[in-house]
Amino acid sequence: MAVMQMQRVSICALKRDRKAILEKLQTMGVMEMTQVLDDESGFEKMDTQGARNTFEKKANLADLALDILQEYAPEKKSLLSSLEGKKLIEKETYNQVAVQKEEMMDIASRITGWQKEIAECRANIQKMENQIEALAPWMSLDVPMNFEGTGSTSALIGAISGEMTLEAVYSLIAEYAPEAEGVDVTVLSADRDSTYIVVLCLKKNAQQVEDALRQGGFARPSQIVSEIPAVEKEHLEAEISALQKEIEGCQKHITEYGDKRADLRLISDYFRTRAEKYELLGQIPQSSRTFFVSGYIPKKAVPAVKKAMEEGYDLVFDVEEIQEDEEAPVLLSNNAFSQSVEGVLESYGLPKKGEVDPTTIMSFFYVFFFGLMLSDAAYGLIIFLACFIVLRKYPRMSQGMHKALKMFMYCGLSTLVWGVLFGGYFGDAVDVVARTFFHVDVPDGGLIKAAWFVPLNDPMRLLMYAMLFGVIHLFMGLALKGYMLLKDKQYMDFFCDVIIWYVFLIGLVMMLLPSSIFASISQLPEGTFPPAVSQIGKVMAIAGAVGLLLMSGRANKNIALRLALGAYDIYNVTGWLSDVLSYSRLLALGLATGVIASVVNQMASMLGDGIIAAVGFIVIFIVGHSLNLAINLLGAYVHTNRLQFVEFFGKFYEGGGRPFNPFKLTTKYVDVKEETYL
Amino acid sequence: MSQLGIVYALLGAALAVLLAGAGSSIGVGIAGQAAAGVVTEDPSKFAKVLIMQLLPGTQGIYGLLVGFITLSKIGLLGGGMLDLTPQQGLLVLAACLPIGIVGLISGKYQGMTSAAAIGIVAKKPEQFGKAMLFPAMVETYAILALLISILSVTNLSF
Numbered sequence: 001m002a003v004m005q006m007q008r009v010s011i012c013a014l015k016r017d018r019k020a021i022l023e024k025l026q027t028m029g030v031m032e033m034t035q036v037l038d039d040e041s042g043f044e045k046m047d048t049q050g051a052r053n054t055f056e057k058k059a060n061l062a063d064l065a066l067d068i069l070q071e072y073a074p075e076k077k078s079l080l081s082s083l084e085g086k087k088l089i090e091k092e093t094y095n096q097v098a099v100q101k102e103e104m105m106d107i108a109s110r111i112t113g114w115q116k117e118i119a120e121c122r123a124n125i126q127k128m129e130n131q132i133e134a135l136a137p138w139m140s141l142d143v144p145m146n147f148e149g150t151g152s153t154s155a156l157i158g159a160i161s162g163e164m165t166l167e168a169v170y171s172l173i174a175e176y177a178p179e180a181e182g183v184d185v186t187v188l189s190a191d192r193d194s195t196y197i198v199v200l201c202l203k204k205n206a207q208q209v210e211d212a213l214r215q216g217g218f219a220r221p222s223q224i225v226s227e228i229p230a231v232e233k234e235h236l237e238a239e240i241s242a243l244q245k246e247i248e249g250c251q252k253h254i255t256e257y258g259d260k261r262a263d264l265r266l267i268s269d270y271f272r273t274r275a276e277k278y279e280l281l282g283q284i285p286q287s288s289r290t291f292f293v294s295g296y297i298p299k300k301a302v303p304a305v306k307k308a309m310e311e312g313y314d315l316v317f318d319v320e321e322i323q324e325d326e327e328a329p330v331l332l333s334n335n336a337f338s339q340s341v342e343g344v345l346e347s348y349g350l351p352k353k354g355e356v357d358p359t360t361i362m363s364f365f366y367v368f369f370f371g372l373m374l375s376d377a378a379y380g381l382i383i384f385l386a387c388f389i390v391l392r393k394y395p396r397m398s399q400g401m402h403k404a405l406k407m408f409m410y411c412g413l414s415t416l417v418w419g420v421l422f423g424g425y426f427g428d429a430v431d432v433v434a435r436t437f438f439h440v441d442v443p444d445g446g447l448i449k450a451a452w453f454v455p456l457n458d459p460m461r462l463l464m465y466a467m468l469f470g471v472i473h474l475f476m477g478l479a480l481k482g483y484m485l486l487k488d489k490q491y492m493d494f495f496c497d498v499i500i501w502y503v504f505l506i507g508l509v510m511m512l513l514p515s516s517i518f519a520s521i522s523q524l525p526e527g528t529f530p531p532a533v534s535q536i537g538k539v540m541a542i543a544g545a546v547g548l549l550l551m552s553g554r555a556n557k558n559i560a561l562r563l564a565l566g567a568y569d570i571y572n573v574t575g576w577l578s579d580v581l582s583y584s585r586l587l588a589l590g591l592a593t594g595v596i597a598s599v600v601n602q603m604a605s606m607l608g609d610g611i612i613a614a615v616g617f618i619v620i621f622i623v624g625h626s627l628n629l630a631i632n633l634l635g636a637y638v639h640t641n642r643l644q645f646v647e648f649f650g651k652f653y654e655g656g657g658r659p660f661n662p663f664k665l666t667t668k669y670v671d672v673k674e675e676t677y678l
Numbered sequence: 679m680s681q682l683g684i685v686y687a688l689l690g691a692a693l694a695v696l697l698a699g700a701g702s703s704i705g706v707g708i709a710g711q712a713a714a715g716v717v718t719e720d721p722s723k724f725a726k727v728l729i730m731q732l733l734p735g736t737q738g739i740y741g742l743l744v745g746f747i748t749l750s751k752i753g754l755l756g757g758g759m760l761d762l763t764p765q766q767g768l769l770v771l772a773a774c775l776p777i778g779i780v781g782l783i784s785g786k787y788q789g790m791t792s793a794a795a796i797g798i799v800a801k802k803p804e805q806f807g808k809a810m811l812f813p814a815m816v817e818t819y820a821i822l823a824l825l826i827s828i829l830s831v832t833n834l835s836f
Contacts, residue, residue, distance in 0.1 A: 344807070346807075347804075347805075347806060347807025347808070348807050348808065456747075456832075459828055459829060459832055460829065460833075463825070463829070581822065582818060582821075584821060584822065584825045585818070585821045587825065588740070588821045588824050588825055588828070591743060591828065592736075592739055592740065592743050595742075595743045595746050595747065596739065596742065596743070598746070599742070599746055602755065631732070631735065631736075631739065634729060634732055634733075635736055635739075638729075638733060638810055638814050639814065639817075641807065641810065641811070641814075642810075642811060642814040642815075645807070645808075645811055646811065646814075646815070
């Protein structure tokens with residue numbers, strides 16, 4: 001349970017070692033860079049924007065080439081491949097690839113070049129296909145489309161809007177150009193919108209005939225080719241198949257580079273890390289001979305960095321403690337079990353300066369509550385095994401994912417335990433199967449007895465326990481607040497805000513215990529608690545209330561205002577009440593899992609006995625329980641989070657710390673093997 | 679006359695499932711529209727917004743829960759239906775009302791809160807944990823209603 005202590009480290013070194021030192025720091029990856037020297041005379045910052053852009057562009061080019069490779073020479077990936085994480089490679093391999101970076105970039109640009117060519121060819125093919133389509137109505141024309149006519153005749157080639165018969169065209173000409181003689185009309189084709197025709201007439205009548213046709217909506221074709229359409233089509237088709245061959249050629253070239261994938265990934269990461277380095281280089285102050293870097297390093301890693309720096313180079317290595325007014329970045333350090341819920345804490349906010357890291361305490365409650373809300377042994381086992389297998393199979397998945405799965409694995413275990421305690425194995429599946437298929441008389445309480453009790457038969461009892469767990473959880477939160485106040489040596493606040501509240505609340509609870517209301521709820525016989533408990537409780541509650549009334553507004557000099565604030569603080573007890581009631585969700589969600597599971601079992605068993613019914617039973621069983629598991633898993637996750645965030649953190653924790661973000665090899669595809677320093 | 683008791687009781691179970699289920703479907707519907715909008719822009723957020731969309735779905739489950747407990751209480755499931763007086767039937771009906779009515783209203787409002795929380799996820803996906811809290815707040819009251827309904831139904835003695 002700790003926030004890792006940070007120290008500010010400043011390094012002043014010679015410029016000639018700049019590259020080596022920065023690279024060493026980058027591979028160690030334990031230093032967050034924050035420069036302190038600003039506008040100091042004699043120091044200047046280098047403009048590295050250009051170099052950075054070049055590297056970023058190269059990294060992007062390699063990424064693009066990889067995407068193209070994936071398109072044409074797809075790598076087989078399993079469904080769970082996103083869990084695989086980055087591949088771990090040796091440092092030597094990384095350095096070797098860096099040597100052939102020019103060659104790799106050449107390959108990348110060739111791949112993207114071919115891709116471009118393919119795209120162009122495809123565009124051309126599309127264009128030609130459009131042309132072929134436009135030619136379709138003219139296919140039966142056996143002269144070129146720009147055919148004007150012979151010595152004494154004119155040819156009018158075009159389309160008339162609307163569907164028209166041959167007779168209709170003749171009558172159109174007869175009506176508007178009666179003087180024209182020897183007109184010959186051929187209908188090439190017709191569709192719903194147009195009729196395509198060729199009209200031959202004497203040259204002297206050409207104008208009148210055309211005018212006559214225009215009355216019917218005649219127009220010359222918009223696209224005229226100087227070839228016989230059928231021949232033109234053949235030409236186009238030949239060109240298309242040539243282009244297609246070209247595409248195939250390019251594709252073949254690209255697929256030939258499929259085995260370069262691993263190297264391309266490396267090179268992409270290589271340029272990405274260089275871009276990162278140059279970004280830092282642009283931020284650090286440099287004089288003509290020296291440069292200066294400063295940042296935070298976890299205290300634990302400082303000696304290792306110091307050793308690595310001082311052994312290799314001439315430099316000044318300065319370590320300082322964090323100043324009072326300085327907000328250091330936050331890195332959590334927890335045991336292997338509690339680590340798994342760090343992700344949950346992060347999603348709320350890391351501890352800010354002066355706050356304790358609540359992860360360890362939260363982790364126990366988290367797993368405990370999660371199991372209680374799901375509480376089915378079979379579901380727990382499924383979750384546990386699924387997470388366990390995935391964790392085993394993909395050890396290199398990303399850290400956040402690893403933590404989350406580990407958390408669910410522990411939660412599954414807890415669910416298993418709670419399921420055994422409450423006797424839930426797929427709800428009441430065992431009893432239902434025994435009754436339906438084996439005709440066993442199920443005794444009261446089921447074949448497998450609950451190790452503790454069955455919540456559905458005794459909800460009041462579980463409600464009592466849920467609230468008891470809630471009170472423990474909340475008191476733990478208050479205790480953590482006290483711990484933080486003590487750590488800050490605010491003894492007065494500790495007494496007024498923590499101790500008095502404890503006295504007040506414990507007093508109230510003790511007053512409640514011997515009452516008949518409590519007895520009826522808890523089903524304990526009246527008189528379990530002697531009346532003296534109530535008397536002591538009364539005294540404590542009154543003392544606490546008076547203490548709060550007098551002390552809560554202590555920051556104010558004005559007596560009236562102070563008492564008013566004190567009274568208002570006492571009113572906060574309603575907040576405590578609603579917080580405790582909120583833990584009733586432990587009961588509600590626990591019951592929901594069990595009851596829906598029983599509904600599923602009941603539905604499945606309605607088919608009766610026999611082979612077909614058994615098949616039906618299995619289908620309904622699998623579908624129903626998968627659904628129930630999914631929806632209750634979501635519910636348990638959301639509400640466990642809520643109990644931590646609202647009820648527990650509400651007592652003591654604000655969050656808002658800045659996560660530790662070290663200068664490191666920011667890679668996308670591979671991790672370079674390196675010693676760990678944390 | 680004795681038949682009327684079981685009618686009231688069954689009406690109670692029906693109302694619990696019906697109203698709470700309607701509330702959840704309204705809520706999930708509202709949240710789903712917002713979720714679909716986010717996925718059009720950024721399909722990678724699918725898993726996160728789906729979780730958000732499902733949050734108002736629990737009221738329907740709570741309604742089912744109470745409905746089921748009620749049915750088994752009045753012996754409709756295992757055969758051997760209880761012979762309830764109208765008063766007893768009305769008691770069962772009254773016990774079912776909290777989750778029905780609160781489920782309907784909280785389901786709708788939780789859906790609206792979920793839709794707003796989906797907006798948070800769309801712009802700041804790293805704030806998922808906090809975004810999830812707002813809809814979970816609304817649900818508290820459905821849980822309280824569920825609690826009273828369950829306690830009433832199971833503790834009715836006849």
